[in-house]
Amino acid sequence: MKICLKMTLLAGLLAILTACGRQEPSAPASTSTSHAAPVFEVLATSDLKDAQALEKMALQATGVNLKFRYGGTMESTEAVLTGRADAAAAWFANAKYLLSDSQGQSRVKLQEKIMLSPIAVGVSESAARALGWDRPEVAAKVSWKTITEAAGAGKLFYALSNPATSNQGFMALMGVVAAAAGKAEALAPEDVNRQAIATFLKGYKLIGDNSSYLSEKFIEGQGPRLNAFINYENWLLSLNASGRLREKLLLVYPREGVATADYPLMLLDEARREDYLKLVDWLKGKEAQTWLAQQTLRRPVNSEVAASLAGRFTHPGLLVELPFSPDRQLADGLISAYLNEFRKPVASTFVLDVSGSMGKEKRLERLVEVIHYVAGDDASLTGRIARLNEREKVWLLPFSTRPGQPELFEIPAGKRTGKGLAASPDSAAKLKVMAAVRAYADTLRAAGGTALYDSVLQALQMMAEQKKLHPDYQYSVIGFTDGENSHGRGFEAFQQDYAQLPEDARAIPVFMILFGDARESELKALVKVTGGLVFDARHTPLYRVFKDIRAYQ
Amino acid sequence: MQAGKRLLATVLVLALFGGALWYATQEHQGQQLQRPETQERRAVDSVTEMSGLVSVDLEPFFADVRVQKILRERKLPVRVTRVGSRDMAAQLGAAAMRSGGPAGGVADFYFPAGVLAANQIADEARKAGINATQTSPFNSPMVVASWQPIAAILVANGIARPSGERVYALNMERLVAAMLARKRWSELKAAEAFAVNRGVLVSTTDVRKSNSAVMYLALTSHALLGEVVTDRVSASAAAEKLAGLFKRQGYQENYVNGNFDDYLQIGMGKAPLAFIYEYQIVGHALNRSKAIQPDMVLMYPEPTIVNKFVLLATSARGRAMQAELAGNPELQRIAVEYGLRVADLGLFTAAVKPSGLAVQERLNQVIDPPAYELMSEMVEVLTREMAK
Numbered sequence: 008m009k010i011c012l013k014m015t016l017l018a019g020l021l022a023i024l025t026a027c028g029r030q031e032p033s034a035p036a037s038t039s040t041s042h043a044a045p046v047f048e049v050l051a052t053s054d055l056k057d058a059q060a061l062e063k064m065a066l067q068a069t070g071v072n073l074k075f076r077y078g079g080t081m082e083s084t085e086a087v088l089t090g091r092a093d094a095a096a097a098w099f100a101n102a103k104y105l106l107s108d109s110q111g112q113s114r115v116k117l118q119e120k121i122m123l124s125p126i127a128v129g130v131s132e133s134a135a136r137a138l139g140w141d142r143p144e145v146a147a148k149v150s151w152k153t154i155t156e157a158a159g160a161g162k163l164f165y166a167l168s169n170p171a172t173s174n175q176g177f178m179a180l181m182g183v184v185a186a187a188a189g190k191a192e193a194l195a196p197e198d199v200n201r202q203a204i205a206t207f208l209k210g211y212k213l214i215g216d217n218s219s220y221l222s223e224k225f226i227e228g229q230g231p232r233l234n235a236f237i238n239y240e241n242w243l244l245s246l247n248a249s250g251r252l253r254e255k256l257l258l259v260y261p262r263e264g265v266a267t268a269d270y271p272l273m274l275l276d277e278a279r280r281e282d283y284l285k286l287v288d289w290l291k292g293k294e295a296q297t298w299l300a301q302q303t304l305r306r307p308v309n310s311e312v313a314a315s316l317a318g319r320f321t322h323p324g325l326l327v328e329l330p331f332s333p334d335r336q337l338a339d340g341l342i343s344a345y346l347n348e349f350r351k352p353v354a355s356t357f358v359l360d361v362s363g364s365m366g367k368e369k370r371l372e373r374l375v376e377v378i379h380y381v382a383g384d385d386a387s388l389t390g391r392i393a394r395l396n397e398r399e400k401v402w403l404l405p406f407s408t409r410p411g412q413p414e415l416f417e418i419p420a421g422k423r424t425g426k427g428l429a430a431s432p433d434s435a436a437k438l439k440v441m442a443a444v445r446a447y448a449d450t451l452r453a454a455g456g457t458a459l460y461d462s463v464l465q466a467l468q469m470m471a472e473q474k475k476l477h478p479d480y481q482y483s484v485i486g487f488t489d490g491e492n493s494h495g496r497g498f499e500a501f502q503q504d505y506a507q508l509p510e511d512a513r514a515i516p517v518f519m520i521l522f523g524d525a526r527e528s529e530l531k532a533l534v535k536v537t538g539g540l541v542f543d544a545r546h547t548p549l550y551r552v553f554k555d556i557r558a559y560q
Numbered sequence: 561m562q563a564g565k566r567l568l569a570t571v572l573v574l575a576l577f578g579g580a581l582w583y584a585t586q587e588h589q590g591q592q593l594q595r596p597e598t599q600e601r602r603a604v605d606s607v608t609e610m611s612g613l614v615s616v617d618l619e620p621f622f623a624d625v626r627v628q629k630i631l632r633e634r635k636l637p638v639r640v641t642r643v644g645s646r647d648m649a650a651q652l653g654a655a656a657m658r659s660g661g662p663a664g665g666v667a668d669f670y671f672p673a674g675v676l677a678a679n680q681i682a683d684e685a686r687k688a689g690i691n692a693t694q695t696s697p698f699n700s701p702m703v704v705a706s707w708q709p710i711a712a713i714l715v716a717n718g719i720a721r722p723s724g725e726r727v728y729a730l731n732m733e734r735l736v737a738a739m740l741a742r743k744r745w746s747e748l749k750a751a752e753a754f755a756v757n758r759g760v761l762v763s764t765t766d767v768r769k770s771n772s773a774v775m776y777l778a779l780t781s782h783a784l785l786g787e788v789v790t791d792r793v794s795a796s797a798a799a800e801k802l803a804g805l806f807k808r809q810g811y812q813e814n815y816v817n818g819n820f821d822d823y824l825q826i827g828m829g830k831a832p833l834a835f836i837y838e839y840q841i842v843g844h845a846l847n848r849s850k851a852i853q854p855d856m857v858l859m860y861p862e863p864t865i866v867n868k869f870v871l872l873a874t875s876a877r878g879r880a881m882q883a884e885l886a887g888n889p890e891l892q893r894i895a896v897e898y899g900l901r902v903a904d905l906g907l908f909t910a911a912v913k914p915s916g917l918a919v920q921e922r923l924n925q926v927i928d929p930p931a932y933e934l935m936s937e938m939v940e941v942l943t944r945e946m947a948k
Contacts (some may be wrong), residue, residue, distance in 0.1 A: 103811045112814060120821055192759055192808045263756050267826055308825045314850040327756050328830040330810030 009235040012277040027185050044072040049272075050083050050094040051075045052174070053217040054239065057303045061485040062294065068294065077215055079558060080104075081172045087114050087275065095279040095285075100124070100239065100268035101174045107333035119287045122299050123306040125267040125326055126178055128154060128165070129243035129256030134234035137526040138162060140259055150203040151179075151186035155203055158210025165235035166213035166225045171342045171392050172558040173216060175325060178266035179237050180341055183207045183330055194332045196340050204349045211351070214481065216558035218242045220540065229253045239268055240320070248304070259346075265326040272303070288294040307476075340428030343391065344366045347421060352398035353560045354473060354480035356466040359489040360522075362407040365453035369525055370489055375448045377549045378403075382444035384433075385399075395444070397421050397437065400480065402469065403447060406462035407455030408494045413469060416444050458490050461495030463505055463517060463533065471512030482515045483539075483560050488530070489523025498532060505536055513537070518556045520544050609639040610668040610877045613648050615838065616816060618698075618869060621898050631892060634884055636877065638668075645672035645771075649680035652874075656688035666690060669878035671871050675772065676932050678870035690874050697885040697892075698869040698900040700839040701860065701923055702775045703750050704730055704762060705820065707828045708855040709753035716750035720859055726918040730859040732783035737760075739805055742785075745832070753846060756831060762833040763822065766814040767806050769941050770887065775865050776835045777938055780805060789930045792937050799938035803945035820844075824851075833859075837867060838919065843899030847914035852916040863925035869900070890932035 019234055025082070044066070051058075056077060067075040076094060078086065084105045086092040092114075103109040128149075135179040136142045138157060140149055157163035170176030180455055185194055187203035212233050215221040221247075229252060236243060236256060247255050255349070255490050272290065274283040296312040299305050306320055307313045313522040358376075395401060398420045402413040419436045433441075466484045474482050496504070505513070516539035523545070528543045541557065544552040572795075614622055619786045621627060622640040629639055643651060648670045666688070670681050678694060685692035711728050714720035719738060723729040734818040738760050746755040746902045764948050767773035781789050781798040806812075814821055823834035826843065838858070873879040885891055892902040896911045929935060 043877075106814065107811055118815060120825060123825060189757075192761070192810055193804075243679075263758065266827065267830070269821075269825070288819065308821075310824070310851045310853075311849055325754075326829040328757065333811045460752075 011383035012330040018209070024080050042071055043173035046072050047076045047096070047279060047286070047554070048076055048094040049096045049098050050086060050092045050260060050275075051077050051098040052080050052083055052231055053077045054100055054175075054220070054242070055098060055270075056217075056219060057241075057245070058299065061290075061298075064295065064298065065286060069282075069285050069289045071282045073286065079172050079555070080174050081388050082390065082554070084111075087111065087273075088388070090114060092275055095274070095276045096283055096352050097273045097275055098270065098272055099273070101175075101178075101266075103331045103333075104174075104177075104338060107331075107335065107338075114275060116277050117283060118271045119291070120269040120271050120308055121287075121290050122239045122269050122270050122296070122303075122308055122374070124239040124270075124304075125260060125265045127240045127243055127258045127260050127265075129236040129238065129246070129258055130163070130260040131138055131229060132257055133229075134163070135257040135259075136495070141257060144349070146257075146259050148418075149209075149259050151264045154259075154261060155183055155186070155207040158208075161209070162213045163214040163235050164211045164231075164233050165210050165237050166215070166221050166228075166233065167211060167237040168218065168221060169214055169216050169392075169555075169558045170345050172389075174268065175238055177217075177338075177342070178329070180204065180207075180345065181332070182261055182264040182266065184341065185329055186261075192330050195334055196337045196339055199337070199341065199344075199428050201344070201349070204344070206348055208351070214559065216555065219260070220559070222246055228253050240306075241431045244304040244320075252453055257314050258325055261329075263327040264329045265324070266329050266331070273492035290514060318517060337428065344428050346391065347397040351395075351481045352400070353396065353478060353483070354400040354477070355469060355483045355485055356402040356404050356413060358466045358484060358486040359403060359405045359451070359453050360407070360456075360457060360459070360490070361405045361411075361453050362457045362490060362493075363454050364457075364490045364523060368523070368554060371451060372452045373549050374487065375451060377553050378448035379445050380550050380555060382448075384440040387553045393557050395441065400468075400473075401444070403444070405451055406458055407453075409458050410462040410465045413466075414447055416440055417449075455516065456494040457488060457490045457492055458495035459486070459492040459529075460498065460533075462486075463537075464496065464501060467505070467508060467512055467517070467537070468513060470515050471509060474511055481560060482492045484515060484537075485520070485556055485560075486517060486530075486533075487520040487522060488525045491524070491526050491529060501533075502536055516559070518538075518542060518559060520549075520552055520556070522549065561762065563924060570572050573695055595923055596860065599883060609637045609709060610875070610876070610881070612638055612640045612669045612881070613639045613643040613651060613667050613675040614671040615645045615677075615869070616642055616836070617700075618671055620843075620894055621900075624894060624898075627891060627894055630888065631881075631884070634888075636769055636881055636884060638881070640912050641667075643646060645674055645677035646680075648677065649684040650671050653684045653688065654691075656684075656690065658787075666874050667878075668790055668875045668879055669871055669873045671869060673867060675868050675870055678868075678872060681872050682803045685872070689895070692872045692874050693879060693882065694870055694872050695886060696868045697882070698895055698902060699928070700837045700869075700900055701864050701866045702772065702779065703836060703838045703840050703864070704859040704861060705823050705831075705834045706859050708856055708857055710828065710832045711857050711859065713745070713748055713751050713754060713857075717748045722754075723860065723920060724918065727855050727920050728857060728859040729920075730861045732779055732861050732863070733786070735760075736780050736783040736802075736805075737751045742804075754828070760833075761805065762821045762835050764806065764812065764829045764835045765816065765818050766812040767939060768946065769814045770816060770818075770836060771838060771867075772816070773812075774805070774935060774939060775867065775929065776805075777802065777942070778865060778935065779863070780859055781925075781930070781938065787940075788927060789934050792934065795930065795934040795937045799941035800945065803942055815923055826839050828855075837899075838901070839897070839899030841910055842915075842917065842919065843897070844919040846897050846911065854916070856917070858917070860920045861872060862925065863927045864923060865925050865929055867922065898941060 037409055057077055062073045066073055087097050088111050090250055100120055139145045168176045170180045184199050187200040187313055206368050213224055241258050243258055246252055293312055296307040296309040300307045300316050313368040364424040382395055396420050397418050399418045402415050405411040418440050470482045517537040518539045519534055519541045521527055521541055521543045522532055542552045542556055619642045652666055658665050674680055682692050719734045720728045720730050743750055743760045744757050745760055746757055763774040764776045767777055780802050784798050819820045820833045820840045823831040871882050873882050895902055896908050901908050912919050
């Protein structure tokens, strides 16, 4: 038994050691473009959507039938960790969270960094002038501490992807924590200055889970109340080049706090090693590196291409990196504290279709099951985001022929004090509310028609009233329907009444879930009016869709 | 579990490490004659591929089409398999057992990185009744890749001194003292060019998984104690003191080129000092144009460790391979292109010169790493400390 254990450990170690070696790529192979080539699926983080054209280019140049499948950082990390990525390789902006875990390491057979993009703070030129950051000698001294102070003083209002689900958001928080602790290395949970995080988050105005969405919203909202965008350099440079901004962004690289995404391409399926090596060789070659640098504005790793494109990327002087802390307690503690303590708490209405058609195909059961998850105890990486968090308010508003009675559930705050990030178990009070949400869901019954617009409008009106009373919440409406509108207002009446809502109410996004026989065009038109997004749950498990939406709230 | 961890560490060090035992190993040259002369000749002349297990460092050399062509012409075609150096002894043992006797199923040669791995293979071969002769055609010293402004700061603080044009000798004793005192770059004299609050640290790969970081541990423990560690008590005390040098680095890449990639691609702001094998940067410099920026410099730790690549031949053809690698100037030239040092040092320096990278030709202060039991002890302590 003991020997057996030793042998297993030994085998595991050897597997890891063998896996860690980087292999020199072999010479590029035949350039045949057979479409019968087996798909080489790559699970990629969503900020790589701008690199999708590589699929075609790679097939032509290497014969490898590259196909991207996109997902959020945490979602993709979870998929690789649990061995459910179901892909030949994974391509993340940053894989340090994944690779600081031994389980994660064992999934990755080979890795190779493909390109670089440092996280920067893009500040509207007028705001940069007001802050004095337009002067290079001042900009060079801007640290995460300076940025925190500006946010706290009400001078910096930024867009940033969700710290609990994305690398940019997470690294920004780490930068703030490191700067406040006055030490850049070996940060531990006890070094966390909670006040600094709270101050920094005062400037957090636009939240979301992917760069395309945030870019669109930033273009719409850029102004004195939204004057900065924290993201990878390449997305900020792309926005500047798009000509769609009201004013250009000045890029500031936090002093001694730069986190550079290095885009490791990671082989997951040992059987595809050969194709992987071909791809890596090509991706690091002149053609792909030049294309990536010119089209996606990421910095090349190929020294020759870098030299030929020198000057293309802003040169703010020396970029001193923020070391990534491999301390999982710090990372997980920070994410949990962000969700449960620091972030602006979520207040939202779930507008739930319980019309007669929900009785078909176990639709209602599936909906109830998801509510059980959201109000349950899923502690997985993505589960903790889907879960109702402390301080959160949720109204459940079932509807059929007409809107039902909204029922409020409020999750109590936890008790925390002083410095550090000690994990605290759920309080009895929290568990009690969660149980009440689940019990309520169990009472839902399917019957009647679909008064979609009436119900969404009612939810918006209610959220607007709440927002007036309690402005310190992040408001949104999540609408769920499995059919077309059949009762109450039509779309045009909805549009008219929506236009009458106060501006504050119209700022509340509506996230619609497309389910069953719901009409895509109807929901798309709706969110076009209200702002927000449509999520398709016809072919994706409903729980996964909920997790996605939660990252936008 | 404790035993398991201990075993892990032991295996790791056993396999990764080598040093003093290298010259102690008997080469048993005379035993070759046990085989009939004719059989030997036929084997050498055979054109079927011989098999070799090589470490990751050497795989590109054997994959080079010129190398393959030369070996084919010399009637030594070879099929190599990349295997972790530490895995080779076990593979030899298993192959010998499977084939039920000497030679059958066993590779013609084993080519690990590091003398200790070589000795493990030799031991295994002896147990299986196989003659294994050893030669070391290639080697590569451990170096610190750095930057001109960083070198200037270290010189101003007496931690480094120029030992040639754009080459520096790194005083390990003083460097380790500064790191253990948690000196920040901004606290050093004349540090304007890198006046950052980060602590002075050398970036390495993950010591729990990678050989080069284990070499760093050997050098830093030598600097700390003033001698090669020779007993368990001082080994584990040294490792405890040195744990911070690894832990404070934060996340470490766990593949062989990890910290070197950071040095090359992200630069001074990420890796002011990167502990690597010399072949990594020399190979890079010789294979890519514009690879070496003018401010990239090498520092040679004083003392340093020279990592030897040891070729163990278990058959007549393996021994022919040994002779070929030692005697064929063309193969040596190609090995140099991959950054490796060969017996003819002039060949190496002449090749490196035009690349823009400056290297230290002769290494005056070279030590052997501690015995593997002691290294094992130290890695074990570090593994424990890093989990805290």
